[in-house]
Amino acid sequence: MNDSDSNWPRFWPDVPETDRQPLREILAELLGRGTLLGSEGGGRDLFLLARDHYRGHLSDYLAPLGLELVIDEDFLLLQARPRPETCMLLGQFTKDETLMLLVMWRAWDDHRTTQAAQSVVITVDDLWNRFRTTFENIEPPEKTHLDQLLARLKRHRLVRTHKPDGLTQLGEMLIEILPSLPRVIPFDSIESWLARTELYQPAPAATDASN
DSSP, rough: OOOOOOTTTTTGGSSHHHHHHHHHHHHHHHHHSSSEESSSTHHHHHHHHHHHHHHHHHHHGGGTEEEEEETTTTTTTTEEOOOOOTOOOOOOOHHHHHHHHHHHHHHHHHHHHOOSSOOOOEEHHHHHHHHHHOTSSOOOOOOHHHHHHHHHHHHTTSSSEEOOOOOGOOOEEEEOOTTTTHSSSEEEEEEEEHHHHHTTTTOOOOOOOTO
C-alpha cells in the first residue's frame, strides 16, 4: 500500500503499521453499524485504541459524512452519531421499527430516572405491554415479525437479546436496551417524546353526521 495513495486519508502515513488494521475495523463498525461496543469481545481493545490515540483522526474522517464521533466512557461505547442538519447517511427505519424504538426509548428513560443500575433490561412481554400502553389503537407486531425487528436493531448495536436458561416462551426473552439507542432518537423531554408518538397515533374515526 502506497502511503500517498489517494484512496487513504492524509493522516494514514502517521498511523503505525500495527494500528492500521484495528483502525480499519473501528471505521468499519462505525460506518457499517453506527456503534462499536467496547464491552464485548475484542471491542474493548478497539475502544481504548480509538479513545486514547485516534479521537481526532476518527472525528476528521467522519465529519464530511455529517457524522459526529461520540465516546461514552461509562458504557465503553463509540458511536458515529448523525448530525440531523447535515448527514446524508441517516438510516431510514420502517414505521414498525420506529414505533418499537419509541417504546424502547421510553423504557430506557423510565429506568434511568428511577433506578441506579446502568443496564436497562426488559422482557419481550414487557415490551408488548408497553407498546399497547403507548399505542392503544395499533396492534403490536406478531412474534415472527418481532424477531425480524429485533434482528435489525441488533445489527445497528441498539439492543442485545438474551435467552434465559429454560426459556419456553418468546415473551420471557430478555432485551437489553443499549445506550446507543437513545442517541439515535434523542428527545430533550418527555413532552417532545409524546409529541413524536402522537404523530403515529391513528386519526379518530369520523362520526356519522346522520346520528
